[in-house]
Amino acid sequence: MSATAPNSTRVVILPKGADPAAHARQSRRASRILIWVFLAPTLIGLGLFNFVPILGSLLLAFFRWDVIEKPEFVGLDNFAELAMDPTVRISFLNTIGFVVVAVCLQLAVALFLAVLVQSVMPNWLRTLFRSALFFPLVLSAASVSLIMAYLFNQEFGLVNEMLGWFGVAKIGWLTTGFGAKIVVLLVYVWQNFGFTFLIFLGGVSAIPREVYEASSLDGATGWRQFRMITLPLVSPTTLVASVMAIINALQIFDQPFVLTRGGPGDSTRTAVMVIYESAFQNLEFGLASAIGIVLTVLIILVTLVQFQLSKRFVFYG
Amino acid sequence: MSITTAEPRSSRLRPAAVGKFAVLGIAAFFTLAPVLWTLYTALTPADIDTQQRSFGFAAFADVFTQIPVWLYTWNSALVTLLIAVGQMLSSAMAGYVFARFEFRGKKWLFALILATMMVPMQVTIVPVFMLIRGMGLADTLLALIVPMIPTAFGTFLMRQYFMGLPDELAEAAEIDGAGPWRVFFSVYLPLAGPSLAIVGILAFNFHWNEFFRPLILTISEQNFTLPLGLVTLQGNLGTGSVATVLAGVVLSMIPAVLVFVFGQKPLREGLAAGIGK
Numbered sequence: 001m002s003a004t005a006p007n008s009t010r011v012v013i014l015p016k017g018a019d020p021a022a023h024a025r026q027s028r029r030a031s032r033i034l035i036w037v038f039l040a041p042t043l044i045g046l047g048l049f050n051f052v053p054i055l056g057s058l059l060l061a062f063f064r065w066d067v068i069e070k071p072e073f074v075g076l077d078n079f080a081e082l083a084m085d086p087t088v089r090i091s092f093l094n095t096i097g098f099v100v101v102a103v104c105l106q107l108a109v110a111l112f113l114a115v116l117v118q119s120v121m122p123n124w125l126r127t128l129f130r131s132a133l134f135f136p137l138v139l140s141a142a143s144v145s146l147i148m149a150y151l152f153n154q155e156f157g158l159v160n161e162m163l164g165w166f167g168v169a170k171i172g173w174l175t176t177g178f179g180a181k182i183v184v185l186l187v188y189v190w191q192n193f194g195f196t197f198l199i200f201l202g203g204v205s206a207i208p209r210e211v212y213e214a215s216s217l218d219g220a221t222g223w224r225q226f227r228m229i230t231l232p233l234v235s236p237t238t239l240v241a242s243v244m245a246i247i248n249a250l251q252i253f254d255q256p257f258v259l260t261r262g263g264p265g266d267s268t269r270t271a272v273m274v275i276y277e278s279a280f281q282n283l284e285f286g287l288a289s290a291i292g293i294v295l296t297v298l299i300i301l302v303t304l305v306q307f308q309l310s311k312r313f314v315f316y317g
Numbered sequence: 318m319s320i321t322t323a324e325p326r327s328s329r330l331r332p333a334a335v336g337k338f339a340v341l342g343i344a345a346f347f348t349l350a351p352v353l354w355t356l357y358t359a360l361t362p363a364d365i366d367t368q369q370r371s372f373g374f375a376a377f378a379d380v381f382t383q384i385p386v387w388l389y390t391w392n393s394a395l396v397t398l399l400i401a402v403g404q405m406l407s408s409a410m411a412g413y414v415f416a417r418f419e420f421r422g423k424k425w426l427f428a429l430i431l432a433t434m435m436v437p438m439q440v441t442i443v444p445v446f447m448l449i450r451g452m453g454l455a456d457t458l459l460a461l462i463v464p465m466i467p468t469a470f471g472t473f474l475m476r477q478y479f480m481g482l483p484d485e486l487a488e489a490a491e492i493d494g495a496g497p498w499r500v501f502f503s504v505y506l507p508l509a510g511p512s513l514a515i516v517g518i519l520a521f522n523f524h525w526n527e528f529f530r531p532l533i534l535t536i537s538e539q540n541f542t543l544p545l546g547l548v549t550l551q552g553n554l555g556t557g558s559v560a561t562v563l564a565g566v567v568l569s570m571i572p573a574v575l576v577f578v579f580g581q582k583p584l585r586e587g588l589a590a591g592i593g594k
Contacts (some may be wrong), residue, residue: 031497035418038410038501042430045407045467049445050433056444113344116337131581132345135352138573140526142544143566147355150559158354190348222333251437254528272439280533285443292440299435 060289067283078290088291091262091269092298094181098270099249102185106193106245107238113193114200115230130201134194141191145258148187149174177267180260184268187255192248196241203237204230239310243303250299271295352570359567362560376560380550380568383561388539389546393525394572396461396542401520403466405513411467412475413501417487427476434469442533449534456536465524471516478512479505518580525572543569 061078065071082088117129136144151158152173160170173179211229253272256262262269262277271291279288362376363369380386415427445464446455454460482505490500531542541549550565 027491027496031418032420034497034501035414035420038414039426041407042411042467042472043426045464046430046433046469048448049464049467050436050441050469051429052448053441053444054433054436056447057440060443109344113341116341119337121337129341129345131577132349135577136348138522138577139352139570140528140544140573142526142528143547143569144351146547146562146566147351150358150563151351151354190351194348247435251439253439272437275439279443289440289443292437296436296440299437300432303435 057289057292060286061293063286065285067285071286074286078287079294081287082291082294087266087269088274090266091274092271092294094267094269095250095252095271095295098181098185098188098252099246102189102192102249102252103242103245105185105189106196106249107242109189110193110196110241111200111204111234111238114197114204115226118201118204134198136191137194137198139191141254142258144191145187145255148183148190149259152183174260175264177264180264180268184252184256184259187259188249188252191255192245196245199237199241199244200234203234207233235310239306243306246302246306247299250295250302355563356567359560359564362558362564376558376564377568379558379561380565384546384549384565385538386543386546386568389541389543392458392540393543396458397521397524399462400465400524401517403462404468404471404520405517407466408468408471408475408516409506409509409513410501411472412477413479413505415472415476416479417505430469430472434473439529442530446533456534456540458535458540460534461524461531461542465520468516468520471520474516475509475512478509482508514580518576521576521580522573525576 060071062073062075063071064074064077113133117126117133152160154160154170154172154175157173159173160168163171171179173183207230211233212225215225215229251272252270253276256268256270256273257276260268262273272295275288275291275295278284278291359376360374361370361372362379364371411430415423449455449460449464454463486504486508487500490504495503526544527542528544528548531545535541535545547562547565547569550562
């Protein structure tokens, strides 16, 4: 790329008395070409593989289609069906409950650890902690879930064995509804808090140390410094981090799919799992699209609400 | 957080430091322990008859006999690298335009691009599958690569990064007579290394670990990626051993760990520069 493109322009050194207006015009035209050439891959790509499929899904939601037969227009039937379907309802409730708990936990843990890691300590130690804490992020959710399924196994899992040392009876982590919910939550947060942690590291380290030193002179310590300095100064970071965390969490699929397949019963079934099952197991592509649209609307609403709230609560110092 | 609250002044630092390191130590233990346990279990397979565990690479050898590891690794590497390079190029160009040029409809276009991040991939997978079939790419590795070259998040990240670079760089180059193309390729792009690294590393990490799309978009085994292959291994769980599955997991982790070791710095710094400000 960089080998060919510079040839298209030559370094123009303006001779004395040259027409600067003509040069500016020429440069403006070159800029216009550059704008659209540079945007083309992204715009064409996103258009073809995101917008067209989104419109396709929107359309499909009003049809009954099983791939084999011709699509049949059914109006709002799919939406009516999903509103009546108890499995769909429970999976959305599961997802919302999961998102609330997981995101709060993720933000709290990540901010807390980011503040600790950025506090005064030898550099090698900081590097060590930082590395350890965001390590799970580089693993695949499927692999992690596979590992955790063994660890939380009721009979031979390490977790129950260790709890046994303290006299706790074997817990059916993945065989009871509540246990399975807890495991999915823990496995998800375990793997994903690292991303939020990284974002917060940037935010916390951007706060000038002098601010803390000045406040120390004024007698502010620990919690008060966190409350009065750290929290307001990382609030823009918190907004970005929470928007991303919520959008990601709403799409949870891999962990419950590998750990529990949505069970026991429907206790860990999530919105995306129901989309997957409707489409690729029951071949109800119209219904799957309708569920997908509801989920997407939910994601958009959450994001809008958050940006509205941020106008009131985020401090852009 | 109540590290230094009510302690008398003289003894304030010590318990605070101890508490801090204890908390961080416990957190680090919890993030690393499951991985170390996986490694340990994979390296100490149990004998089928005696259930005696002994150290060795037998479980890893089992993985190679049960699935074509090299083929899956090659597929994964090809898909992942091409996506990473493609995303770095496309996002650098688009991000640069959004950061440094004014044109009609810019805000709109940028909002639309960001909006695509809000639609889950699982929602659009059926139309994407149909599109890919229409393009004659069904059941090829290109089906996994091409749709992922454009990146809304990468564009956002690169835009943030380029916005943070001073205008004076362009002004100085323009006074020297450089046109807009040259300003990009000789001035701004060489400065974008940290941010490009994060786009590339995030892409590598995400697509190396990706499961959902390959599951749907590839059909024949010769196009499987490593995570799909691992599931084949998991299918043998009834007859095979925990150690074999976990050995497969360990093998698939190696590139991710390498990225982690060598790419950690650009990843962190890129994130800090891009969005964590």
